Amino acid sequence: MAMLRVANCPSQDLALTNAAFVNAADDAFVPYAELGDLVLFVKPHPDVERGCVALNGVQRKLLRVSTGDALRCEPFTPPATQFDAAGMTLELEFTKLRAAADLNAAGRHEQVDAVQLAAILKRTFASQVFTVGQKAAVEYCGNNFLFTVNSVLVAGVQPGVTSLRALLTPATSFVFEAAHNSAIKISNQKTSTVNSNLFKTKEFSFEKLGIGGLDAQFENIFRRAFSSRVFPKSVVQRLGIQHVKGMLLHGPPGTGKTLIARQIGKMLNGKEPKIVNGPEVMSKYVGQSEENVRALFADAEAEYKAKGDDSDLHIIIFDEIDAVCKARGSTNSGTGVHDSIVNQLLTKIDGVDALNNILLIGMTNRRDMLDEAILRPGRLEVHIEIGLPDEAGRMQILKIHSSKMSENEFLGKDVNIADLARRTKNFSGAEIEGLVKSAVSFALARQVDFQNLSAMEIDEDNVKVQAADFERALGEVQPAFGASTGTFERCRLNGIISPGARFEKLHHTCRALVEQVRVSEKTPMLTCLLEGSAGSGKTALAATLAIGSEVSFMKL
Known part of the structure; x- marks a missing residue:
């Protein structure tokens, strides 16, 4: 290992070779x-002083060094096996951001032929070692482009093994992706490639996004709404399908509908999501409500006319959509404004000039109030019910809201997250968050002297959220939906004894009704009236059915 002084690349032409240069004496x-995290191809050059290494601007920026700085440098010998790159994923952009900005402003793009560019890369960079995250400049048809190595696939490595470094060879294949807003259109690309550029990150951690207990719902959302968007448009055209344009998230308050919608908008590389609350669309002026709906789609409409299927994805998040999309004819306002808003929205989503670059996400607590026409395929066709989390989901949510406490050693060692998850049945995600806040408030209150606030000194090291705080919080925060099993058990303190065959038949019939609601989509709601004299066991039977059903929504 040696420390070499950083120098400028000898010439502009050599800067495009991605090689580093040293004096012949440093052979x-x-x-x-x-050099640092990079392995560079090194050549001797007479214009480089002894003890120096000449780097181009891209290399210096990656290594975070300036001309004249000392840089650790040591010889590198490539492994004899399992080091050749079978494939590389490269993201393209202009070296000068102004070029992309000018093209975007003019509504144009620079077309790059994938086959031609691959040939240039093999000719220019053959036998060079590339590291994931490395950037390099390349000249193509008179323009200088910057490519970033997003991933490498090494020949001979077992599936599932991640490689961070590989040797580019004449046999290496490439997958090209255009950076967001790069004004670059890649043509002649193999149709087997996947458009992973749809998402800002290639891997998702729902806990890092602050989402817990909704893994199954997210899986359905991505399968229904995004599986077609990650494939090249040529594949989608040959399949003869249209992208999903809308989805409806429905369920009780506090279960995470708005959180899911906002996080979807953050994960996608489309335009900044437009978030609108249903009542905000309404206006007292005639025709203004319909104009507000049209304005939501104006940007997507303009870009689709200019770029067609190459336009970015536009996301519209419609909270409390039931406020404006009530079933037509159900309101007696006299003006018919609700009906015309529904008509306008239907026209924009799935009318004659329907757009293919929009995703409308509607959220409601009252799915039953929505107009049936907006729920059919082609409109809000994906219906995802966001219900109360199960025990595993509640544990995820508790971990998310207590992670900072745990990292900073504010969470007591006697706190059992698994036990809290078990005891918070019927809690929504928002109520679990409220439970944690309540426990923290009890912990903070122990450090506060409300009788003498001016003389109070707070010792941060003594702030501990303990199991006793969560016990008190469980008594303070009650779930809005459902009742605890203990509440129902009090309705049958001495158990329930069958008085005969007639009771057994009634009990069996009621259990069948509960099971029908659970498994059948055609009967989401059934009502049952138990009639009898006082003290005959009606409440005890109802409580027994509720406990046996094990459903999340139980109300006494």
């Missing part, structure tokens, strides 16, 4: 040297 670093 110990030829042909490969490891």
Whole structure:
């Protein structure tokens, strides 16, 4: 290992080779040297002083060094096996951001032929080692482009093994992706490639996004709404399908509908999501409500006319959509404004000039109030019910809201998250968050002297959220939906004894009704009236059915 002084690349032409240059006397670093996190192809050059390494601007920026700085450098010997790159995923952008900005402003793009560019890369960079995250400049048809290595696939490596570094060879294949807003259109790309550029990150951690207990719902959302969007448009055209344009998230308050919608908007590389509350669309002026609906789609409409299927995805998040999309004819306002708003929305989503670059996400607590026409395929066709979390989901949510406490050692060692998840049945995600806040408030209150606030000194090291705080919080925060099993058990303190065959038949019939509601989509709601004299066991039977059903929504 040696410390070499950083110098400028000898010439502009050599800067496009992605090689580093040293004096002939420093031939110990030829042909490969490891500089920081990069392995560069090294060549001798007479214009480079001894003890120096000449780097281009892109390399200096990656290594975070300036001309004249000392840089650790040591010879590198490529492994004899399992080091050749079978494939590489590269993201393209212009070296000058102004070029992309000018093209975007003019509504145009620069077309790049994937086959031609691959040939240039093999000719220019053959036998060079590339690391994931590395950037390099390349000249194509008179324009200088910057490519970033997003991933490498090494020949001979077992599936599932992640490689961070590989040797580019004449046999290496490439997958090209255009960076967001790069004004680059890649043509002649293999149709087997996947458009992973739809998402800002290639891997998702729902806990890092602050989402817990909704893994199954997210899986359904991505399968129904985004599976077609990650494939090239040529594949979608040959399949003869249209992208999903809308989805409806429905369920009780506090279960995470708005959170899911906002996080979807953050994960996608489309335009900044437009978030609108249903009542905000309404206006007292005639025709203004319909104009507000048209304005939501104006940007997507303009871009689709200019770029067609190459336009970015536009997301419209419609909270409390039931406020404006009530079933037509159900309101007696006299003006018919609700009906015309529904008509306007239907026209924009699935009318004659329907757009293919929009995703409308509607949220409601009252799915039954929506107009049936807006729920059919082609409109809000994906219906995802966001219900109360199960025990595993509640544990995820508790971990999310207590993670900072745990990291900073504010969470007591006697706190059992698994036990809290078990005891918070019927809690929504918002109520679990409220439970944690309540427990924290009890912990903070122990450090506060409300009789003498001016003389109070707070010792941060003594702030601990303990199991006793959560016990008190459980008594303070009650779930809005459902009742605890203990509440129903009090309705049958001495158990329930069958008085005969007639009771057994009634009990069996009621259990069948509960099971029908659970498994059948055609009967989401059934009512049952138990009639009898006082003290005959009606309440006890109802409580027994509720406990046996094990459903989340139980109300006494």
